[in-house]
Amino acid sequence: MNRYQFEDLISEYIENELSFSKRKEFESYLEGNPDALEMVNAIRSNIKKAGALPKVKTSSDFNDRLLDRIRSESDERTDGSPIKGLIFGFSPIHASIMMGLVIAFVFINIQLFSPAFDSQDTNLLYTTNEKLTDPDLRSLSKTNNAQNANLANLTGDSTYADSVYQSKKDYSKKIQFVND
Amino acid sequence: MSSDKQHSPFVYTDEQLIARFQSGDEGAYIELVNRYKDRLTNFVYQFLGDVEQAEDIVQDTMLKLYEKKHYYREIAKFSTWIYTIARNLANTELRKRKRRKTTYLSRMSREEREYEIPAVQPNLDENLQNEFIMERVHQAIKKLPEHFKTVIILRDLEELSYDDISNIVGVPLGTIKSRINRARLQLQAELQDLK
Numbered sequence: 001m002n003r004y005q006f007e008d009l010i011s012e013y014i015e016n017e018l019s020f021s022k023r024k025e026f027e028s029y030l031e032g033n034p035d036a037l038e039m040v041n042a043i044r045s046n047i048k049k050a051g052a053l054p055k056v057k058t059s060s061d062f063n064d065r066l067l068d069r070i071r072s073e074s075d076e077r078t079d080g081s082p083i084k085g086l087i088f089g090f091s092p093i094h095a096s097i098m099m100g101l102v103i104a105f106v107f108i109n110i111q112l113f114s115p116a117f118d119s120q121d122t123n124l125l126y127t128t129n130e131k132l133t134d135p136d137l138r139s140l141s142k143t144n145n146a147q148n149a150n151l152a153n154l155t156g157d158s159t160y161a162d163s164v165y166q167s168k169k170d171y172s173k174k175i176q177f178v179n180d
Numbered sequence: 181m182s183s184d185k186q187h188s189p190f191v192y193t194d195e196q197l198i199a200r201f202q203s204g205d206e207g208a209y210i211e212l213v214n215r216y217k218d219r220l221t222n223f224v225y226q227f228l229g230d231v232e233q234a235e236d237i238v239q240d241t242m243l244k245l246y247e248k249k250h251y252y253r254e255i256a257k258f259s260t261w262i263y264t265i266a267r268n269l270a271n272t273e274l275r276k277r278k279r280r281k282t283t284y285l286s287r288m289s290r291e292e293r294e295y296e297i298p299a300v301q302p303n304l305d306e307n308l309q310n311e312f313i314m315e316r317v318h319q320a321i322k323k324l325p326e327h328f329k330t331v332i333i334l335r336d337l338e339e340l341s342y343d344d345i346s347n348i349v350g351v352p353l354g355t356i357k358s359r360i361n362r363a364r365l366q367l368q369a370e371l372q373d374l375k
Contacts, residue, residue, distance in 0.1 A: 011361040043368050049317045050336040050367075056225040058217045058235055066213065066242050073243070 001029045006036055014044055194258035202249050209249075212258075213242050219338065220266045226333045227270045228277075229322060237273060241266040259340070260347040267330065267348060274326075313374055320370040328363035335360050 006029050012018050013026050030037045087095040192200070192208070194215065200208035217238055225234035244265050252261055321332060327349075334345045342360075346353045 007365060008358075008361065011357065011364060039368065042372070043364050046317065046364065046367055046371055047336050049313065049374075050321065050332070051339065053314055053318060053337060055218070056222045056231050056234065058221045058238065062217055062235065062239070063210070063213060066239055069239065069243055070246055073247075 001025055003036075006033075010040055010043055013040065014047070195254055198249065198252055198258050199254070202252070209246060212245065212262075216259075216262055217242070220262065223263065223333060223338055224266055224270045226318075226321065226337060227274060227329070233273065234270075237266065237269045240269050244269075256347055257344065260344050263334070263338075263340075263344075263348045316371060316374060320367055323370065324363055324366060328359060328366060331356060331359045332363040332367065336364075 006026070009018060009022065009026055013023065018026060030040065090098060192211070194212065197208040197212050197215075201212065220238045220241060221231070221234050224237045225231055228234050228237070241262065245262065252258065321329060321337075324332060330349060331345055334340045334348065335342075340348075342353055342356055345360075346356045349356065351359075
Protein backbone atom coordinates (compact mmCIF):
# COMPACT_ATOMS: atom_id res chain seq x y z
CA MET A 1 0.00 0.00 0.00
CA ASN A 2 1.33 3.43 -0.92
CA ARG A 3 0.56 6.83 0.59
CA TYR A 4 -2.22 7.67 -1.91
CA GLN A 5 -3.99 4.37 -1.36
CA PHE A 6 -3.68 4.88 2.39
CA GLU A 7 -5.22 8.36 2.22
CA ASP A 8 -8.08 7.14 0.05
CA LEU A 9 -9.06 4.55 2.63
CA ILE A 10 -8.89 6.61 5.84
CA SER A 11 -12.62 7.36 6.10
CA GLU A 12 -13.61 3.79 5.27
CA TYR A 13 -11.18 2.54 7.94
CA ILE A 14 -12.53 4.93 10.58
CA GLU A 15 -16.12 3.96 9.76
CA ASN A 16 -15.35 0.22 9.73
CA GLU A 17 -16.29 -0.20 6.11
CA LEU A 18 -13.12 -1.93 4.94
CA SER A 19 -13.09 -5.63 4.12
CA PHE A 20 -11.08 -7.85 6.47
CA SER A 21 -8.15 -8.20 4.10
CA LYS A 22 -8.06 -4.46 3.30
CA ARG A 23 -8.26 -3.63 6.99
CA LYS A 24 -5.27 -5.88 7.72
CA GLU A 25 -3.32 -4.26 4.91
CA PHE A 26 -4.27 -0.79 6.20
CA GLU A 27 -3.23 -1.62 9.77
CA SER A 28 0.10 -3.06 8.69
CA TYR A 29 0.71 0.22 6.82
CA LEU A 30 -0.10 2.13 10.03
CA GLU A 31 2.38 -0.01 11.99
CA GLY A 32 5.15 0.87 9.60
CA ASN A 33 4.25 4.58 9.42
CA PRO A 34 3.76 6.34 12.77
CA ASP A 35 2.91 9.63 11.02
CA ALA A 36 0.06 7.85 9.21
CA LEU A 37 -1.28 6.57 12.52
CA GLU A 38 -1.08 10.09 13.90
CA MET A 39 -3.02 11.36 10.90
CA VAL A 40 -5.79 8.79 11.34
CA ASN A 41 -6.10 9.69 15.04
CA ALA A 42 -6.23 13.39 14.22
CA ILE A 43 -9.01 12.85 11.65
CA ARG A 44 -10.93 10.70 14.12
CA SER A 45 -10.62 13.46 16.71
CA ASN A 46 -11.75 16.14 14.20
CA ILE A 47 -14.86 14.11 13.38
CA LYS A 48 -15.67 14.00 17.09
CA LYS A 49 -15.09 17.74 17.47
CA ALA A 50 -17.28 18.51 14.46
CA GLY A 51 -20.04 16.35 15.91
CA ALA A 52 -19.71 18.15 19.24
CA LEU A 53 -20.03 21.64 17.78
CA PRO A 54 -22.71 23.56 19.68
CA LYS A 55 -26.09 23.06 18.07
CA VAL A 56 -28.08 26.10 17.10
CA LYS A 57 -31.73 26.09 18.10
CA THR A 58 -34.65 28.01 16.72
CA SER A 59 -36.24 30.78 18.78
CA SER A 60 -39.29 29.99 20.87
CA ASP A 61 -41.63 31.98 18.63
CA PHE A 62 -40.57 30.12 15.49
CA ASN A 63 -43.85 28.24 15.10
CA ASP A 64 -45.99 31.31 15.79
CA ARG A 65 -44.14 33.36 13.21
CA LEU A 66 -44.41 30.53 10.70
CA LEU A 67 -48.14 30.13 11.23
CA ASP A 68 -48.60 33.91 10.92
CA ARG A 69 -46.78 33.84 7.60
CA ILE A 70 -48.89 30.93 6.37
CA ARG A 71 -52.08 32.72 7.41
CA SER A 72 -51.07 36.02 5.81
CA GLU A 73 -50.08 34.28 2.56
CA SER A 74 -53.38 32.41 2.37
CA ASP A 75 -55.28 35.61 3.19
CA GLU A 76 -53.55 37.36 0.32
CA ARG A 77 -54.78 34.65 -2.01
CA THR A 78 -58.37 34.71 -0.78
CA ASP A 79 -58.40 38.52 -1.16
CA GLY A 80 -58.06 37.97 -4.88
CA SER A 81 -55.09 40.28 -5.03
CA PRO A 82 -52.65 39.21 -7.73
CA ILE A 83 -49.93 36.90 -6.50
CA LYS A 84 -46.49 38.40 -6.77
CA GLY A 85 -44.55 37.33 -9.85
CA LEU A 86 -47.54 36.00 -11.82
CA ILE A 87 -48.70 37.30 -15.21
CA PHE A 88 -52.46 36.81 -15.66
CA GLY A 89 -52.27 33.98 -13.17
CA PHE A 90 -49.40 32.26 -15.02
CA SER A 91 -45.80 32.02 -13.91
CA PRO A 92 -43.39 33.93 -16.21
CA ILE A 93 -42.22 30.69 -17.87
CA HIS A 94 -45.74 29.45 -18.54
CA ALA A 95 -46.84 32.88 -19.72
CA SER A 96 -43.98 33.06 -22.23
CA ILE A 97 -44.72 29.53 -23.49
CA MET A 98 -48.40 30.45 -23.95
CA MET A 99 -47.45 33.64 -25.78
CA GLY A 100 -45.11 31.66 -28.06
CA LEU A 101 -47.87 29.16 -28.87
CA VAL A 102 -50.36 31.93 -29.70
CA ILE A 103 -47.84 33.63 -32.01
CA ALA A 104 -47.04 30.29 -33.67
CA PHE A 105 -50.76 29.55 -34.15
CA VAL A 106 -51.42 32.93 -35.77
CA PHE A 107 -48.34 32.60 -38.02
CA ILE A 108 -49.30 29.09 -39.18
CA ASN A 109 -52.84 30.23 -39.93
CA ILE A 110 -51.57 33.09 -42.05
CA GLN A 111 -49.28 30.69 -43.93
CA LEU A 112 -52.06 28.14 -44.46
CA PHE A 113 -54.82 30.43 -45.60
CA SER A 114 -53.07 33.11 -47.64
CA PRO A 115 -52.27 30.83 -50.72
CA ALA A 116 -55.89 29.66 -50.82
CA PHE A 117 -57.11 33.21 -51.12
CA ASP A 118 -54.59 33.81 -53.92
CA SER A 119 -55.79 30.81 -55.98
CA GLN A 120 -59.43 31.79 -55.54
CA ASP A 121 -58.61 35.24 -56.88
CA THR A 122 -56.82 33.72 -59.89
CA ASN A 123 -59.74 31.43 -60.74
CA LEU A 124 -62.02 34.40 -60.59
CA LEU A 125 -59.81 36.23 -63.06
CA TYR A 126 -59.85 33.27 -65.48
CA THR A 127 -63.60 32.85 -65.44
CA THR A 128 -63.93 36.53 -66.09
CA ASN A 129 -61.47 36.31 -68.99
CA GLU A 130 -63.23 33.30 -70.52
CA LYS A 131 -66.54 35.12 -70.52
CA LEU A 132 -65.18 38.13 -72.34
CA THR A 133 -66.93 38.71 -75.62
CA ASP A 134 -65.59 42.00 -76.78
CA PRO A 135 -62.82 41.29 -79.39
CA ASP A 136 -60.53 44.05 -78.07
CA LEU A 137 -60.86 42.77 -74.60
CA ARG A 138 -60.27 39.20 -75.85
CA SER A 139 -57.00 40.19 -77.47
CA LEU A 140 -56.04 41.95 -74.28
CA SER A 141 -56.97 38.82 -72.38
CA LYS A 142 -54.80 36.69 -74.72
CA THR A 143 -51.86 38.96 -74.08
CA ASN A 144 -52.49 38.65 -70.41
CA ASN A 145 -52.69 34.87 -70.67
CA ALA A 146 -49.40 34.75 -72.55
CA GLN A 147 -47.80 36.95 -69.90
CA ASN A 148 -49.24 34.79 -67.18
CA ALA A 149 -47.92 31.68 -68.90
CA ASN A 150 -44.43 33.16 -69.06
CA LEU A 151 -44.71 34.10 -65.44
CA ALA A 152 -45.82 30.59 -64.59
CA ASN A 153 -42.84 29.13 -66.44
CA LEU A 154 -40.52 31.43 -64.55
CA THR A 155 -42.02 30.66 -61.17
CA GLY A 156 -42.48 26.97 -61.92
CA ASP A 157 -46.17 27.00 -61.03
CA SER A 158 -47.40 24.00 -63.07
CA THR A 159 -51.12 24.34 -62.33
CA TYR A 160 -50.97 27.90 -63.51
CA ALA A 161 -49.18 26.85 -66.70
CA ASP A 162 -51.60 23.96 -67.33
CA SER A 163 -54.62 26.18 -67.10
CA VAL A 164 -53.10 28.63 -69.54
CA TYR A 165 -52.04 26.02 -72.11
CA GLN A 166 -55.15 23.86 -71.86
CA SER A 167 -56.43 25.35 -75.12
CA LYS A 168 -53.26 24.35 -77.03
CA LYS A 169 -53.65 21.89 -79.87
CA ASP A 170 -53.22 18.22 -79.34
CA TYR A 171 -50.15 17.19 -81.40
CA SER A 172 -50.20 13.53 -80.45
CA LYS A 173 -52.02 12.47 -83.62
CA LYS A 174 -49.41 14.15 -85.77
CA ILE A 175 -46.52 12.20 -84.41
CA GLN A 176 -45.04 9.96 -87.07
CA PHE A 177 -42.86 6.97 -86.36
CA VAL A 178 -39.89 6.44 -88.64
CA ASN A 179 -39.61 2.91 -89.96
CA ASP A 180 -36.23 1.34 -89.57
CA MET B 181 -55.20 4.83 26.21
CA SER B 182 -54.00 2.63 23.43
CA SER B 183 -55.86 4.61 20.77
CA ASP B 184 -54.21 7.81 22.04
CA LYS B 185 -50.88 6.14 21.81
CA GLN B 186 -51.66 4.98 18.32
CA HIS B 187 -52.57 8.49 17.20
CA SER B 188 -49.67 10.16 18.96
CA PRO B 189 -47.52 11.85 16.32
CA PHE B 190 -44.40 10.22 17.76
CA VAL B 191 -45.42 6.81 16.47
CA TYR B 192 -45.62 8.06 12.91
CA THR B 193 -42.66 8.07 10.57
CA ASP B 194 -41.90 11.23 8.63
CA GLU B 195 -43.36 9.65 5.51
CA GLN B 196 -46.60 8.80 7.30
CA LEU B 197 -46.82 12.34 8.65
CA ILE B 198 -46.38 13.96 5.25
CA ALA B 199 -49.01 11.56 3.85
CA ARG B 200 -51.39 12.66 6.61
CA PHE B 201 -50.60 16.29 5.93
CA GLN B 202 -51.23 15.75 2.22
CA SER B 203 -54.67 14.50 3.12
CA GLY B 204 -55.37 17.64 5.12
CA ASP B 205 -54.12 16.93 8.65
CA GLU B 206 -52.52 20.21 9.76
CA GLY B 207 -51.38 18.65 13.02
CA ALA B 208 -49.07 16.40 11.03
CA TYR B 209 -47.51 19.51 9.51
CA ILE B 210 -46.83 21.01 12.96
CA GLU B 211 -45.22 17.74 14.02
CA LEU B 212 -42.95 17.75 10.97
CA VAL B 213 -41.99 21.36 11.70
CA ASN B 214 -41.16 20.45 15.29
CA ARG B 215 -39.09 17.48 14.18
CA TYR B 216 -37.00 19.36 11.66
CA LYS B 217 -36.81 23.03 12.66
CA ASP B 218 -33.73 22.69 14.92
CA ARG B 219 -31.91 20.22 12.70
CA LEU B 220 -32.43 22.38 9.64
CA THR B 221 -31.52 25.60 11.42
CA ASN B 222 -28.29 24.03 12.59
CA PHE B 223 -27.60 22.72 9.10
CA VAL B 224 -28.23 26.08 7.41
CA TYR B 225 -26.33 27.94 10.13
CA GLN B 226 -23.16 26.05 9.19
CA PHE B 227 -23.39 27.58 5.71
CA LEU B 228 -24.45 31.09 6.61
CA GLY B 229 -22.88 31.57 10.04
CA ASP B 230 -25.83 33.72 11.12
CA VAL B 231 -28.56 32.28 13.35
CA GLU B 232 -31.27 34.76 12.40
CA GLN B 233 -30.71 34.30 8.71
CA ALA B 234 -30.57 30.54 9.17
CA GLU B 235 -33.92 30.71 10.93
CA ASP B 236 -35.38 32.80 8.11
CA ILE B 237 -34.22 30.20 5.60
CA VAL B 238 -35.81 27.44 7.66
CA GLN B 239 -39.04 29.46 7.82
CA ASP B 240 -38.99 29.67 4.03
CA THR B 241 -38.32 25.93 3.87
CA MET B 242 -41.29 25.17 6.10
CA LEU B 243 -43.49 27.56 4.11
CA LYS B 244 -42.46 25.72 0.95
CA LEU B 245 -43.30 22.44 2.64
CA TYR B 246 -46.76 23.83 3.44
CA GLU B 247 -47.42 25.20 -0.04
CA LYS B 248 -45.85 22.40 -2.08
CA LYS B 249 -46.86 19.45 0.05
CA HIS B 250 -48.30 17.64 -2.98
CA TYR B 251 -44.95 17.78 -4.76
CA TYR B 252 -43.57 15.20 -2.35
CA ARG B 253 -43.76 11.64 -3.62
CA GLU B 254 -42.81 8.71 -1.46
CA ILE B 255 -39.96 7.67 -3.73
CA ALA B 256 -37.45 9.49 -1.54
CA LYS B 257 -37.18 9.83 2.22
CA PHE B 258 -38.90 12.90 3.60
CA SER B 259 -35.68 13.99 5.34
CA THR B 260 -33.84 13.96 2.01
CA TRP B 261 -36.55 16.11 0.44
CA ILE B 262 -36.67 18.70 3.21
CA TYR B 263 -32.87 18.93 3.49
CA THR B 264 -32.69 19.44 -0.28
CA ILE B 265 -35.15 22.34 -0.09
CA ALA B 266 -33.23 23.94 2.79
CA ARG B 267 -29.91 23.45 1.04
CA ASN B 268 -31.17 25.03 -2.19
CA LEU B 269 -32.53 28.04 -0.31
CA ALA B 270 -29.26 28.40 1.61
CA ASN B 271 -27.32 28.22 -1.65
CA THR B 272 -29.48 30.96 -3.15
CA GLU B 273 -28.77 33.12 -0.10
CA LEU B 274 -25.05 32.39 -0.37
CA ARG B 275 -25.04 33.40 -4.04
CA LYS B 276 -26.78 36.67 -3.14
CA ARG B 277 -24.20 37.24 -0.43
CA LYS B 278 -21.30 36.55 -2.75
CA ARG B 279 -22.54 39.26 -5.07
CA ARG B 280 -22.78 41.70 -2.16
CA LYS B 281 -19.44 40.57 -0.69
CA THR B 282 -17.60 41.34 -3.93
CA THR B 283 -18.65 44.94 -3.54
CA TYR B 284 -17.84 45.13 0.16
CA LEU B 285 -14.38 43.58 -0.24
CA SER B 286 -13.45 46.02 -2.93
CA ARG B 287 -14.31 48.84 -0.52
CA MET B 288 -12.34 47.39 2.42
CA SER B 289 -8.80 48.42 3.16
CA ARG B 290 -5.93 45.94 2.92
CA GLU B 291 -5.59 45.76 6.73
CA GLU B 292 -9.25 44.92 7.14
CA ARG B 293 -9.04 42.09 4.60
CA GLU B 294 -6.06 40.32 6.13
CA TYR B 295 -6.75 38.47 9.31
CA GLU B 296 -5.30 35.39 10.88
CA ILE B 297 -6.72 32.97 13.39
CA PRO B 298 -4.23 32.59 16.21
CA ALA B 299 -2.96 29.16 17.26
CA VAL B 300 -4.19 27.53 20.49
CA GLN B 301 -3.22 29.56 23.53
CA PRO B 302 -1.69 27.27 26.20
CA ASN B 303 -2.58 29.51 29.16
CA LEU B 304 -6.30 29.73 28.67
CA ASP B 305 -8.52 27.83 31.10
CA GLU B 306 -10.16 24.61 29.91
CA ASN B 307 -13.64 25.97 29.10
CA LEU B 308 -12.28 28.86 27.18
CA GLN B 309 -9.82 26.56 25.46
CA ASN B 310 -12.65 24.25 24.47
CA GLU B 311 -14.69 27.13 23.15
CA PHE B 312 -11.69 28.31 21.22
CA ILE B 313 -11.13 24.86 19.68
CA MET B 314 -14.78 24.66 18.64
CA GLU B 315 -14.54 28.05 17.00
CA ARG B 316 -11.43 26.91 15.13
CA VAL B 317 -13.23 23.77 13.91
CA HIS B 318 -16.23 25.86 12.87
CA GLN B 319 -13.99 28.30 10.98
CA ALA B 320 -12.10 25.43 9.33
CA ILE B 321 -15.37 23.90 8.09
CA LYS B 322 -16.47 27.30 6.87
CA LYS B 323 -13.26 27.66 4.89
CA LEU B 324 -13.79 24.39 2.99
CA PRO B 325 -14.83 24.58 -0.67
CA GLU B 326 -18.62 24.49 -1.06
CA HIS B 327 -18.84 20.89 -2.32
CA PHE B 328 -16.68 19.65 0.58
CA LYS B 329 -18.45 21.78 3.17
CA THR B 330 -21.91 20.45 2.28
CA VAL B 331 -20.94 16.80 2.59
CA ILE B 332 -18.93 17.25 5.79
CA ILE B 333 -21.84 19.11 7.45
CA LEU B 334 -24.32 16.46 6.38
CA ARG B 335 -22.07 13.59 7.48
CA ASP B 336 -20.13 14.73 10.56
CA LEU B 337 -22.54 17.30 11.99
CA GLU B 338 -25.96 16.06 10.92
CA GLU B 339 -24.88 12.42 10.93
CA LEU B 340 -26.85 11.49 7.82
CA SER B 341 -26.13 8.27 5.93
CA TYR B 342 -24.05 8.24 2.76
CA ASP B 343 -27.15 7.28 0.78
CA ASP B 344 -29.15 10.23 2.09
CA ILE B 345 -26.28 12.61 1.38
CA SER B 346 -26.00 11.23 -2.13
CA ASN B 347 -29.72 11.92 -2.68
CA ILE B 348 -29.62 15.40 -1.18
CA VAL B 349 -26.54 16.49 -3.12
CA GLY B 350 -27.59 14.62 -6.26
CA VAL B 351 -24.19 13.03 -6.76
CA PRO B 352 -23.32 9.28 -6.97
CA LEU B 353 -22.52 7.44 -3.76
CA GLY B 354 -18.88 6.79 -4.71
CA THR B 355 -18.29 10.48 -5.35
CA ILE B 356 -19.84 11.34 -1.98
CA LYS B 357 -17.54 8.90 -0.17
CA SER B 358 -14.52 10.29 -1.92
CA ARG B 359 -15.58 13.90 -1.25
CA ILE B 360 -16.09 13.21 2.44
CA ASN B 361 -12.66 11.59 2.68
CA ARG B 362 -10.93 14.46 0.91
CA ALA B 363 -12.86 17.02 2.96
CA ARG B 364 -11.66 15.33 6.16
CA LEU B 365 -8.08 15.36 4.92
CA GLN B 366 -8.36 19.06 4.12
CA LEU B 367 -9.89 19.75 7.51
CA GLN B 368 -7.08 17.83 9.19
CA ALA B 369 -4.47 19.91 7.34
CA GLU B 370 -6.25 23.08 8.46
CA LEU B 371 -6.45 22.00 12.11
CA GLN B 372 -2.98 20.40 12.34
CA ASP B 373 -1.92 22.53 15.29
CA LEU B 374 -4.92 21.50 17.41
CA LYS B 375 -4.26 18.72 19.88
